[in-house]
Amino acid sequence: MNLIRENSLTTLRNPKESNVNTRNSYKLHINQFNIWNQSELITPDRIQSYLSYLKTKGVRSATIRVAKSALKKGIKQSLPGKANNLAFLSVLDTVFKEMKIDSTKYSLNESAVLSRKEISTLCKNTPKKLSLMIKALYNSGFRVSELTRIRIKDCSISNDSLAITIIRKRGKEVTIQNAFPVRLYQEILKTFHSEFIKPKDYLFKNLRSINGYYSRQYLWQEINKYSRSILDKHCSVHSLRHSHASSLLLAGEKIPAIALRLSHEDISTTAKFYLHTQLNPKALKKVFIN
Numbered sequence: 001m002n003l004i005r006e007n008s009l010t011t012l013r014n015p016k017e018s019n020v021n022t023r024n025s026y027k028l029h030i031n032q033f034n035i036w037n038q039s040e041l042i043t044p045d046r047i048q049s050y051l052s053y054l055k056t057k058g059v060r061s062a063t064i065r066v067a068k069s070a071l072k073k074g075i076k077q078s079l080p081g082k083a084n085n086l087a088f089l090s091v092l093d094t095v096f097k098e099m100k101i102d103s104t105k106y107s108l109n110e111s112a113v114l115s116r117k118e119i120s121t122l123c124k125n126t127p128k129k130l131s132l133m134i135k136a137l138y139n140s141g142f143r144v145s146e147l148t149r150i151r152i153k154d155c156s157i158s159n160d161s162l163a164i165t166i167i168r169k170r171g172k173e174v175t176i177q178n179a180f181p182v183r184l185y186q187e188i189l190k191t192f193h194s195e196f197i198k199p200k201d202y203l204f205k206n207l208r209s210i211n212g213y214y215s216r217q218y219l220w221q222e223i224n225k226y227s228r229s230i231l232d233k234h235c236s237v238h239s240l241r242h243s244h245a246s247s248l249l250l251a252g253e254k255i256p257a258i259a260l261r262l263s264h265e266d267i268s269t270t271a272k273f274y275l276h277t278q279l280n281p282k283a284l285k286k287v288f289i290n
Contacts, residue, residue, distance in 0.1 A: 051099060220237050
């Protein structure tokens with residue numbers, strides 16, 4: 001990576017991405033790296049040290065891989081003169097491929113995963129709107145950004161089943177069947193909306209926000225606050241997604257079906273052969289909280 005040394009890079013610029021979610025994610029990772037780096041010379045060893053640092057802080061492997069991708073693109077953005085230099089790009093690709101990131105091993109006994117009973121207790125002791133959002137996050141397994149961006153027009157009911165179309169990572173649009181109970185959906189409409197419901201309104205409408213929806217930071221702060229006071233344990237918004245998957249696994253669902261429901265980006269090759277697999281509605285009813 002002598003080409004980087006020669007250019008004496010000490011800070012990285014934010015890469016340009018067409019997808020808003022990807023752009024914001026990369027910007028966050030670049031900013032965090034620049035703060036950590038403290039204007040030191042950026043070298044392969046320096047980047048590897050940062051990735052190792054993230055690992056020691058308990059950051060998930062999938063998140064570290066995103067950070068790695070952001071740093072690579074940040075280097076390209078910071079050295080525009082090298083953007084079309086094949087020798088430079090070849091060296092850059094080789095060096096980053098050599099930076100290995102160990103996979104994070106998860107277990108159903110992780111403290112971050114909540115049981116169905118714990119989530120029920122949490123919901124019974126939190127404000128009404130927050131309680132409904134916790135139920136929706138747990139029942140669906142949606143990421144917080146996916147849930148808060150749902151508009152009423154994205155929801156449809158057929159045969160007493162709720163289907164919701166959401167935007168996954170990389171801007172992929174998918175429709176999730178049996179997202180959560182119809183009764184919960186009706187309660188959400190009643191609580192978050194007046195008598196005049198507009199199709200383009202966000203399902204979880206936030207009248208105090210200019211954007212009209214709840215922020216990731218708000219939900220993280222509130223859910224963590226109440227989980228600590230009520231359950232005496234830390235619970236992030238993403239913990240509800242893990243809890244959803246864990247509950248389905250305990251209910252007897254197969255991993256390929258669960259991976260399909262969550263649209264995991266790192267889904268295994270084996271799981272791809274099971275794209276036709278569908279979750280059993282009876283299993284979902286065992287997991288759902290009305």
